[in-house]
Amino acid sequence: TQLLEQSPQFLSIQEGENLTVYCNSSSVFSSLQWYRQEPGEGPVLLVTVVTGGEVKKLKRLTFQFGDARKDSSLHITAAQTGDTGLYLCAGARHSGAGSYQLTFGKGTKLSVIP
Amino acid sequence: DTAVSQTPKYLVTQMGNDKSIKCEQNLGHDTMYWYKQDSKKFLKIMFSYNNKELIINETVPNRFSPKSPDKAHLNLHINSLELGDSAVYFCASSQVVWGASGVHNEQFFGPGTRLTVL
Numbered sequence: 355t356q357l358l359e360q361s362p363q364f365l366s367i368q369e370g371e372n373l374t375v376y377c378n379s380s381s382v383f384s385s386l387q388w389y390r391q392e393p394g395e396g397p398v399l400l401v402t403v404v405t406g407g408e409v410k411k412l413k414r415l416t417f418q419f420g421d422a423r424k425d426s427s428l429h430i431t432a433a434q435t436g437d438t439g440l441y442l443c444a445g446a447r448h449s450g451a452g453s454y455q456l457t458f459g460k461g462t463k464l465s466v467i468p
Numbered sequence: 469d470t471a472v473s474q475t476p477k478y479l480v481t482q483m484g485n486d487k488s489i490k491c492e493q494n495l496g497h498d499t500m501y502w503y504k505q506d507s508k509k510f511l512k513i514m515f516s517y518n519n520k521e522l523i524i525n526e527t528v529p530n531r532f533s534p535k536s537p538d539k540a541h542l543n544l545h546i547n548s549l550e551l552g553d554s555a556v557y558f559c560a561s562s563q564v565v566w567g568a569s570g571v572h573n574e575q576f577f578g579p580g581t582r583l584t585v586l
Contacts (some may be wrong), residue, residue, distance in 0.1 A: 384571055396472070396558050396577025397511070404571065440509055446573055449516065449524050454564060454573040458511040 357381075358445050360459030368467050370432050375462045377443035378425040384446045384454065386419055386426045391440040391461075433466045440464075471495050472578040474559050480584045481549055488545045489581045491559030499523070500542040501575065502534060503558040511558070517542055549585045556580045 359378045367373055377386070385404045389397035401410050403419035403426060410417045414437075416429040430437055441462045449455040472493045481487055493500060501524075502514040516524035520536045531547045542559060559578040564571060 385573070387574070391509075394579070396560070396580055397575075398577070399574045402572050402574065442511065446571075454562070454571065455513060455516065455524055456573075456575060457513075461509045461511075463509070 358443055358457055358459040360443055360462055362462060363460065364463050364465075366465040366467065367433055369435055373430050373433060373464070375428045375441055375443075375464075376425070377427065377459050379445060380424065381445070381447075382423050383457075384423075384448060386423070387444045387446065387456065388417055388426070388428055389442040389444060391442060397440075397442055430464075433464075435466045435468050438464055438466050472559055472561055472576050474557075474578040474581050476581060477579065478582050478584075480586065482586055483549055483551060485549050486545070486547045487549060487583070488543055489557055489559075489583075490541070490543045491578055492541050493559075493561040493576070494540065495561055495563070495576060496540075497561035497563040497576075498539060499562050499564075500536065500539070501560040501562070502542065502544050503560060503577075505556045505558060505580070507555070515542075515544075546583075549583075551585050554583055554585045556582050 361376050387402045388400045391397040401417045406421045406423045408419045414431045418427050443459040444456040446454045475490050499518045501516045505511045514528050515534045517536045533545045536542045558580045560575045562573050562575040564573050
């Protein structure tokens with residue numbers, strides 16, 4: 355089983371602060387995805403990174419895929435209360451018949467305090 | 469329009485009962501999944517179907533039986549429910565897209581079914 359270690363598990367910060375969430379594995383993935391989940395809802399995709407060393411920006415969120423495609427990070431600049439939620443990283447690997455299996459990290463529960 | 473829908477949203481039942489959860493997607497995707505999210509929010513794959521064929525079957529008790537009547541539907545039937553089955557079950561669908569930068573496989577999740585076994 356390929357494991358994704360996500361850290362920290364919990365993060366509580368003041369509005370305006372910066373933060374970084376890490377996702378690490380000993381295995382190589384075809385791609386890595388970051389999802390955000392609100393209470394009572396399913397996860398929603400934020401970004402997919404595919405190429406080693408790739409950096410993608412989504413407004414105040416910056417996602418990076420490690421050179422070896424084993425790890426990733428999510429950096430949020432000037433956090434806002436609307437960023438509060440559960441952030442999940444997921445590594446994709448081919449599972450046959452044109453489908454890809456996602457292995458999820460255990461999530462980072464972010465609370466941004468006003 | 470709802471992309472991935474699940475019914476019911478909440479399910480409360482007694483130990484030993486049999487129950488089903490239904491899932492439908494209107495995205496035209498070829499692949500559908502069932503995930504289990506436990507109380508610690510860990511999301512784990514249970515099954516995956518591609519064009520009605522079982523692709524992934526993780527270590528799940530055989531009390532759980534998925535059924536895909538067509539590629540837009542993937543239902544989950546659970547026999548002899550146990551306390552440990554209490555969790556939120558998510559259905560998802562995806563379509564692999566090959567782009568210039570590589571393979572993209574965004575998964576679209578349903579709203580979840582919260583199962584409570586008493």
